[in-house]
Amino acid sequence: MIFGEEQDAGKEDEELVNEPKEAPLLLEDRGQATIDELVEIKLGSPEEPKITYVSKSLSNSEMKEYVAYLSDYKDVFGWSYKEMPGLDLKVATHKLAVDPSKRPVKQAQRRFHSDLAAKIELEIYKLQATNFIHEVKYPT
Known part of the structure; x- marks a missing residue:
């Protein structure tokens, strides 16, 4: 056997080891969820859960x-917007990239189920109370 041939044989073995393997059928065809089910954990007091x-x-x-x-490190997390005073507006501000030469289209008002509407109003109130969002008025 020639020295170069021996090296080539080693390369072929190395290539076989590095080839991707097929995914198990369990992951491919069963349509299983990729996100775990979650359990709620309260780290605070009953007043502030x-x-x-x-x-x-x-x-x-x-x-x-x-x-x-x-629990040991719960003080590290920002549990409300009030606890995040240094939040950079570039990260937290939503801007729409609209073409000023185009005429805006007015859409119909969206209606929500009464239970959901109450929850939405509560979240909006919380965001407004912390000055995280504010109302903007547009003509027409």
Whole structure:
């Protein structure tokens, strides 16, 4: 055997090892969810629950360890907009890239189910109270 041929054989073996393998059928064809089911965890008091979510697939010991870790560092998280005074407006401001030469189109007002509308109004009130959003009036 010639020295160069031996090296080429090693390259072929290396290429076979690096070839991608087919995905298991369990992941391909069963249409399983890619997101875990979540469990609600309250890290605060009854007045301020500080709710977060963790995976339901964690074992009991992992869950206890994870909750303890989150509880130790709950002061690190911004639980409301009031706790985020240094939030850069470039990150938090939504702007529409509209062409000023085009005429705007007025859309019909959207209606929501009464239960959902109450929740939406509450969230809007919270955002307005923290000056995170404000009302803008347009002519017509």
